[in-house]
Amino acid sequence: MPNNNDDDMNYAEPKFSFAPIMDAHIQRAIARLGPFTAPGTDGIMNIAFIQCTDLLVPHLAPIYRVTFKFKVYPDQLKSSTTVVLGKLTKLDYTAPGAYHPIALLNTMAKILSACVADILVYMAETHNMLPDNHFSCRPGRTTTDSLHFVTKYIKDTWRKGKVVSALFLDIKSTFPSMMLGQLLCNMRMRGMLAESVEWIRLKVTGRTTTLSFDRYASEPISLLRGIDQGCLLSGILFKFYNADLIDICGPEGNEMVVTFVDDALLLACS
Numbered sequence: 001m002p003n004n005n006d007d008d009m010n011y012a013e014p015k016f017s018f019a020p021i022m023d024a025h026i027q028r029a030i031a032r033l034g035p036f037t038a039p040g041t042d043g044i045m046n047i048a049f050i051q052c053t054d055l056l057v058p059h060l061a062p063i064y065r066v067t068f069k070f071k072v073y074p075d076q077l078k079s080s081t082t083v084v085l086g087k088l089t090k091l092d093y094t095a096p097g098a099y100h101p102i103a104l105l106n107t108m109a110k111i112l113s114a115c116v117a118d119i120l121v122y123m124a125e126t127h128n129m130l131p132d133n134h135f136s137c138r139p140g141r142t143t144t145d146s147l148h149f150v151t152k153y154i155k156d157t158w159r160k161g162k163v164v165s166a167l168f169l170d171i172k173s174t175f176p177s178m179m180l181g182q183l184l185c186n187m188r189m190r191g192m193l194a195e196s197v198e199w200i201r202l203k204v205t206g207r208t209t210t211l212s213f214d215r216y217a218s219e220p221i222s223l224l225r226g227i228d229q230g231c232l233l234s235g236i237l238f239k240f241y242n243a244d245l246i247d248i249c250g251p252e253g254n255e256m257v258v259t260f261v262d263d264a265l266l267l268a269c270s
Contacts, residue, residue, distance in 0.1 A: 015127040015191035029114035073202040077109035137235030174262035176226035
């Protein structure tokens with residue numbers, strides 16, 4: 001597994017300069033919150049942030065900015081509660097697959113992650129850090145766009161009298177299975193700032209979750225790999241994680257890879 005702190009790695013030059021989180025980032029992140037979703041370990045409802053945005057932003061902004069300035073990420077923001085819900089279509093509750101875990105994240109951490117995600121998405125698009133065939137979690141690359149893109153490729157191939165073969169891939173347990181070292185290495189290779197990469201490392205390392213089922217609550221469990229499923233950073237981070245998959249196409253131009261989060265479509269014409 002690559003080591004993002006290895007001085008021997010020939011990383012790409014950063015494609016942009018560091019800029020701190022601004023009050024406007026926090027205000028936008030709060031405005032997008034669902035008002036009455038279940039709170040995380042801090043017990044603070046989203047509606048409290050929504051109703052008191054003007055009062056809280058001046059206090060949240062210095063806290064968020066200091067996580068970058070002093071390279072710290074509080075342990076309180078790394079804790080979560082995982083609620084275990086039974087699936088209605090699974091009647092055998094002795095099987096692990098009959099349950100659906102829902103992660104309830106710290107609300108302050110969710111807002112901070114949303115701010116950082118906005119910045120990373122903007123910089124990735126501005127400086128062309130991700131492949132064009134990477135859809136979802138990016139502006140102008142929706143589900144409909146991906147369908148139009150694939151449809152046009154297939155029909156253009158048919159018009160040339162050729163045949164298209166397709167291979168669909170779906171990665172199971174995508175976000176919890178990500179390897180942190182590979183993620184950080186990929187981000188640096190594509191021109192991401194060292195400050196942002198180090199912040200991601202601090203955020204992901206040392207996380208804990210408490211399993212909650214009926215009235216039972218477990219002791220905190222360490223999360224040794226992956227990123228949080230419900231974290232707003234998960235989408236853009238996975239883009240960097242599997243972007244190299246698109247680069248496997250041959251130089252002849254008769255192959256193409258289209259990805260939509262964890263779903264990959266490999267196309268070949270002949």
